[in-house]
Amino acid sequence: MGFQRQKSKPVVMSGAIAALVLSSCGIAKAPDIAFANEITVFRSPTCGCCGLWIEHMEAAGFRVKDEVTEDMEAIKQQYGVPAHLAACHTTVVAGYVIEGHIPAADIQRLLTEQPDVIGIAVPGMPIGSPGMESGDYVEPYTVFSFDEAGNTDAFAEHS
Numbered sequence: 001m002g003f004q005r006q007k008s009k010p011v012v013m014s015g016a017i018a019a020l021v022l023s024s025c026g027i028a029k030a031p032d033i034a035f036a037n038e039i040t041v042f043r044s045p046t047c048g049c050c051g052l053w054i055e056h057m058e059a060a061g062f063r064v065k066d067e068v069t070e071d072m073e074a075i076k077q078q079y080g081v082p083a084h085l086a087a088c089h090t091t092v093v094a095g096y097v098i099e100g101h102i103p104a105a106d107i108q109r110l111l112t113e114q115p116d117v118i119g120i121a122v123p124g125m126p127i128g129s130p131g132m133e134s135g136d137y138v139e140p141y142t143v144f145s146f147d148e149a150g151n152t153d154a155f156a157e158h159s
């Protein structure tokens with residue numbers, strides 16, 4: 001029923017296949033890294049801070065697929081974002097769901113550690129999170145992880 005996180009294996013497999021195809025053409029790039037850095041962002045057309053967060057992610061080296069939709073509610077349901085953790089944009093990267101204004105460094109840590117969770121979320125839109133800057137002020141906020149069993153846990157703290 002809910003969104004099932006893909007294990008990393010299919011990603012690695014497709015990377016290996018892509019590497020085979022590429023090397024047979026005489027191009028030896030590192031496709032695994034490129035795939036892990038590709039994110040899909042779902043956002044509403046009127047969300048300005050979503051665009052600023054996308055710029056933050058691009059500056060950190062992620063490649064962004066920008067998906068504009070009028071029905072963010074449906075996207076959040078589809079990807080299993082708990083209602084109490086909902087923010088503005090919803091992002092998918094390497095089988096994980098990223099909800100809201102999460103710093104790129106936390107996403108890089110998630111991709112490195114590969115915890116058994118659906119994803120991570122910053123509920124609401126705290127001032128001072130990436131894309132929500134207002135001078136130097138940072139409203140303290142927590143990045144939560146959430147899993148299939150409905151558990152949430154603190155993943156990172158920012159202030």
Ligand SMILES: [Cu+2]
Nearest residue numbers: 049050088125
């Ligand atoms: Cu926002």
